[in-house]
Amino acid sequence: MTAQEQTIQARVHIQRYNPDVDRKPYLQTFDVPVPQGMTILDALAYIKAEIDGSVTFRRSCRHAICGSCAVNVNGKNMLACNTPLRTVLTKKNEVTIRPLSFQPIIKDLVVDRSAFWEQYLKVKPWLIPPENSGPKEYRVTPEEVKALNRAETCIMCGACYASCQVVAMNRQYIGPHALLKAFLRVLDPRDSAPAERLELVSGTDGVFRCHTIFNCIDACPKNLNPTEAIETLRKLTQRRLAFEKEREERQKTL
Amino acid sequence: MADLNVITHDILIVGAGLAGTWAAMSAGENGVKDIGVLSKVHPLRSHSSAAQGGIAAALNNVRPVEGTGPRGPLEQIPPGDDPIDSPDLHMFDTIKGSDWLGDQGAIEIMVNEAPEIVYQYERMGCVFSRTPDGRIAQRRFGGHSVPRANYAADYTGHVLLHTIHEQAVRNGVKFYAEWYCLDLLVEDNVCRGVVALDITTGELYLIRAKAVFFGTGGYGRAWKITSNATANTGDGVAIAYNAGVPLMDMEFVQFHPTGVYGKGILMSEACRGEGGYLRNVNGDRFMENYAPDKMELAPRDLVSRSEQTEIEQGRGVGADGEGIYLDMTHLGAEKIMERLPQVRELALNFAGVDIIDAPAPIQPTAHYSMGGIPVNANGQVISDAEGTPVVGFYAAGECACISVHGANRLGTNSLLGASVFGRRSGKAMAAFVLSGAALQPVDEGAVKKNRQCISTLMDDSSINGKKESPAAIAEELKTAMTRYAGVFRDEERLTLACEKVQELTDRFKNARIMDKSRRFNTDLLGAIETEHLLTFSKVIVNSGLARTESRGAHYRTDYPKRDDEDWLKHTMAHKDSNGEPELSYKDVDIDWDRYPPQERKY
Numbered sequence: 001m002t003a004q005e006q007t008i009q010a011r012v013h014i015q016r017y018n019p020d021v022d023r024k025p026y027l028q029t030f031d032v033p034v035p036q037g038m039t040i041l042d043a044l045a046y047i048k049a050e051i052d053g054s055v056t057f058r059r060s061c062r063h064a065i066c067g068s069c070a071v072n073v074n075g076k077n078m079l080a081c082n083t084p085l086r087t088v089l090t091k092k093n094e095v096t097i098r099p100l101s102f103q104p105i106i107k108d109l110v111v112d113r114s115a116f117w118e119q120y121l122k123v124k125p126w127l128i129p130p131e132n133s134g135p136k137e138y139r140v141t142p143e144e145v146k147a148l149n150r151a152e153t154c155i156m157c158g159a160c161y162a163s164c165q166v167v168a169m170n171r172q173y174i175g176p177h178a179l180l181k182a183f184l185r186v187l188d189p190r191d192s193a194p195a196e197r198l199e200l201v202s203g204t205d206g207v208f209r210c211h212t213i214f215n216c217i218d219a220c221p222k223n224l225n226p227t228e229a230i231e232t233l234r235k236l237t238q239r240r241l242a243f244e245k246e247r248e249e250r251q252k253t254l
Numbered sequence: 255m256a257d258l259n260v261i262t263h264d265i266l267i268v269g270a271g272l273a274g275t276w277a278a279m280s281a282g283e284n285g286v287k288d289i290g291v292l293s294k295v296h297p298l299r300s301h302s303s304a305a306q307g308g309i310a311a312a313l314n315n316v317r318p319v320e321g322t323g324p325r326g327p328l329e330q331i332p333p334g335d336d337p338i339d340s341p342d343l344h345m346f347d348t349i350k351g352s353d354w355l356g357d358q359g360a361i362e363i364m365v366n367e368a369p370e371i372v373y374q375y376e377r378m379g380c381v382f383s384r385t386p387d388g389r390i391a392q393r394r395f396g397g398h399s400v401p402r403a404n405y406a407a408d409y410t411g412h413v414l415l416h417t418i419h420e421q422a423v424r425n426g427v428k429f430y431a432e433w434y435c436l437d438l439l440v441e442d443n444v445c446r447g448v449v450a451l452d453i454t455t456g457e458l459y460l461i462r463a464k465a466v467f468f469g470t471g472g473y474g475r476a477w478k479i480t481s482n483a484t485a486n487t488g489d490g491v492a493i494a495y496n497a498g499v500p501l502m503d504m505e506f507v508q509f510h511p512t513g514v515y516g517k518g519i520l521m522s523e524a525c526r527g528e529g530g531y532l533r534n535v536n537g538d539r540f541m542e543n544y545a546p547d548k549m550e551l552a553p554r555d556l557v558s559r560s561e562q563t564e565i566e567q568g569r570g571v572g573a574d575g576e577g578i579y580l581d582m583t584h585l586g587a588e589k590i591m592e593r594l595p596q597v598r599e600l601a602l603n604f605a606g607v608d609i610i611d612a613p614a615p616i617q618p619t620a621h622y623s624m625g626g627i628p629v630n631a632n633g634q635v636i637s638d639a640e641g642t643p644v645v646g647f648y649a650a651g652e653c654a655c656i657s658v659h660g661a662n663r664l665g666t667n668s669l670l671g672a673s674v675f676g677r678r679s680g681k682a683m684a685a686f687v688l689s690g691a692a693l694q695p696v697d698e699g700a701v702k703k704n705r706q707c708i709s710t711l712m713d714d715s716s717i718n719g720k721k722e723s724p725a726a727i728a729e730e731l732k733t734a735m736t737r738y739a740g741v742f743r744d745e746e747r748l749t750l751a752c753e754k755v756q757e758l759t760d761r762f763k764n765a766r767i768m769d770k771s772r773r774f775n776t777d778l779l780g781a782i783e784t785e786h787l788l789t790f791s792k793v794i795v796n797s798g799l800a801r802t803e804s805r806g807a808h809y810r811t812d813y814p815k816r817d818d819e820d821w822l823k824h825t826m827a828h829k830d831s832n833g834e835p836e837l838s839y840k841d842v843d844i845d846w847d848r849y850p851p852q853e854r855k856y
Binding site: 057113125126153155 | 295296298299300301303304370372373376377378379381382383384385386387388389390406407409412413416417420421423424454483484485516517519520595596599600603604723725726729767768769770771772773774775776777780
């Protein structure tokens with residue numbers, strides 16, 4: 001057995017907090033054997049099953065598509081399910097796991113995401129299609145799909161939102177997750193309301209609030225680029241009526 | 255009762271994946287205003303999002319380039335050229351895939367509604383991949399004789415789920431996120447509502463409704479190696495069974511051929527649809543020995559058995575020889591990045607392999623539950639072989655058994671089935687409610703009973719003997735199900751499985767949880783879920799032991815042939831007064847003139 005394959009011991013510090021009984025959050029330490037391939041989520045599951053069943057966290061799919069398990073690990077937001085534990089251990093084989101920032105804690109690593117979803121709803125995440133649609137699909141070119149820059153693959157995990165320094169200062173800010181969704185709809189040739197959307201995101205809590213700090217890009221587990229999407233929206237807000245005219249033209253051949 | 259929280263809705267939907275969300279949308283469009291959707295996770299976390307490869311429909315957007323063979327390139331069909339696909343062909347492929355256990359009337363409905371529902375997804379905003387002229391892109395999939403998997407890269411389920419959820423929110427559907435359904439209230443074959451837990455607060459609620467719909471997903475968490483989310487614990491299936499509703503064809507569980515080795519996480523069938531190879535330790539494409547015509551694109555049951563045979567004969571890969579190689583190195587970086595970006599990430603993260611440069615180790619993984627709550631093609635739950643309805647109770651998606659998938663589901667038919675029959679259920683429930691259905695009287699003692707069960711799980715003083723851990727019981731069950739009720743089964747193994755399930759069920763009486771708090775108690779949920787695993791696993795192994803033939807995903811090495819004379823029928827299991835499954839059988843709906851049973855060869 002090589003050193004690589006050996007099981008090592010990790011000290012996992014987890015922030016605990018049950019508002020019904022605890023005055024404030026505190027760190028609790030668990031010793032965890034780390035076989036090769038163990039993810040952060042595997043470690044949390046091990047602790048819950050073997051040491052303390054009251055350790056509370058969200059999870060479901062185990063492979064970075066459901067968006068449940070974003071947490072803060074050593075100060076950085078990531079998904080617990082697709083991050084090998086060994087990659088986040090310090091030299092002393094320690095790691096600290098906390099809940100995502102800027103949101104009220106329900107219990108341990110579970111936060112109340114109400115504000116996050118409210119911002120998502122604020123941008124009207126649904127497509128507003130043209131009124132007269134034919135019986136088949138709209139025609140959208142592969143280039144137009146490519147221009148969406150994979151924004152449709154956002155899993156709404158909230159890693160970006162909870163790393164955004166603007167959200168930290170101002171909870172009214174729409175946030176990178178919802179602005180990325182707004183970008184997806186504005187850029188989609190099938191959407192009929194780009195001017196309305198651009199007006200909405202150009203308000204005081206919209207795209208001009210972004211300080212281009214790029215934390216959202218660093219945090220995104222799907223390698224998406226909310227900052228660039230916000231940049232694109234900013235440019236389009238300058239010419240939103242012209243953009244809507246172009247959209248109307250485009251929709252004649254949809 | 256002073257401490258009783260009661261909520262009422264015209265329609266209460268449990269589960270917010272594709273089936274549940276379509277049911278809510280469709281019931282709303284058909285005139286019902288008061289609809290509640292309850293989900294144990296936030297709706298966007300539902301497991302529909304994990305589907306990768308596509309949704310089936312005969313759209314006739316692409317065809318194979320002439321003369322390039324079964325794995326050659328595809329091209330868009332020029333306007334005016336003859337179609338290559340039809341609902342009829344889709345129907346035949348599905349029947350053959352089901353090993354003739356699928357109900358043909360329901361299959362016909364599904365394939366006929368397929369093109370329209372895919373177009374509807376597109377017009378609601380789903381970002382599909384496209385052909386050069388802008389139509390929805392299609393790829394090949396196992397068991398389908400033409401390319402008809404309509405796809406969004408390898409994120410198809412994800413974009414479908416987000417799209418339908420967005421539209422449901424737009425239509426004002428009320429969601430109860432992170433609420434858990436504990437119990438279904440059925441009396442005199444009439445459904446009256448559910449008991450539910452608000453996970454965040456720990457409060458119990460009685461929810462009364464004129465119609466209740468279950469879209470609660472599959473039961474693949476009963477196996478150790480599984481592609482299923484941790485949420486897929488067959489809750490709805492177990493709850494319905496406990497309420498007196500039968501379960502149908504539970505022995506049929508699909509093992510997907512390409513789960514990440516040692517983890518089970520899904521690597522889409524699109525890997526093979528796009529041209530990937532399966533190789534054994536010698537580098538041989540062994541499928542030529544099992545399905546020389548379809549090769550890697552044979553249906554999943556056959557491919558998984560072929561892999562398992564290679565493994566058992568010593569030609570597997572990996573530390574314990576339990577793996578097989580999925581080789582996509584010949585596809586090229588460009589195609590992989592465009593069409594399989596998620597799979598590449600998964601292989602990097604969970605197998606430590608870049609599929610552009612090296613083959614990924616995979617193995618069969620428990621994937622899809624063909625069995626479930628028996629329903630007709632309008633989602634109406636039935637209580638016996640004659641089709642007697644359970645009034646006011648509906649189901650669709652993986653928890654239901656219509657049965658369109660029979661003994662083995664074809665890839666891309668699950669997103670389709672969940673959507674089509676979710677929508678049809680919504681329409682049927684709306685008609686039921688608008689025809690004057692009333693709220694039915696309920697036994698308020700049901701809440702008390704559920705509260706008592708929760709108290710017992712927290713009360714260490716009530717243990718008679720050794721204290722048991724629910725998590726440890728679940729692990730033992732999964733190990734046993736993998737070993738004894740997996741890809742290959744026989745009387746000896748299934749008997750051992752029965753004994754193990756019984757032993758664990760007995761031990762569960764002493765299972766107690768560590769977390770004694772009310773707030774967001776996932777320890778409690780884990781224990782209840784474990785009990786559900788035990789409940790339906792008993793039905794699986796008993797149904798499988800009784801079925802002395804091999805059909806689709808149920809393969810008995812001691813009865814290796816399909817036996818139409820004795821076994822061309824659905825298994826129905828009722829819970830008897832001793833808590834044991836009582837088996838009876840139901841005829842398969844077959845159009846004997848058009849699609850009589852044939853030998854199934856690929």
